[in-house]
Amino acid sequence: MTASSELILKLHNYFSDRQSQIEAFIAELVSQESPSGDIEGSRAVVDILATAAKGLRCVTEIERVEVPDFGEHVVIRAFHNQPAGDRIMLVGHTDTVHARGSLAQRPVRIEANRMYGPGTFDMKANCVLAIEILRSFDELGMTPRNGVTLVLTCDEEVGSYSGWPLMEEIAKNEHPKAAFVMEPPGSGGPENRHAPGRPVGPRTAPGDAGRAFRLGRC
């Protein structure tokens, strides 16, 4: 799809106007520490995301998947009235590599127009942006060509032992047209070997999304 300049301007204005709310949303998520295996932190982060998603008209289902002794994965489905083969997966994670207590040493803050705080970059800001993109469809009265399945796992930083099988199962059941990994780029930029944000491939075979996700830079 080629976006018209009118649409690009509309989106630019929408997100510019919403910047402070998006920053507050990211700050709220980062303020709940969620190192891998922290059940309480994982649930708290999923609570925030699920509450935000619940308020969106385009969201058709929010599935919370309990991971014993670990926390919760969350699967948010939007625009699922589209034909099954026209869906896309957005893949991310809610766990971080930062131990509980990191926030006290490095609080959420904005310096020189950049936002900092444990797990902001990898990858709570992107979890928020995924929700905000869905919100923009609601607010601007738009319907995408593809249904969206947003999968956020809670064990990516320690090997995706539960998250990967979940993503494989979703890919197998929903046959998405493509899966996009929301992992942020490293200093090498988007051309680094993990190619964050790149579609995993057309007609993603079961497992591809999970594999790419597991290899994502963290």
Ligand SMILES: [Zn+2]
């Ligand atoms: Zn990551």
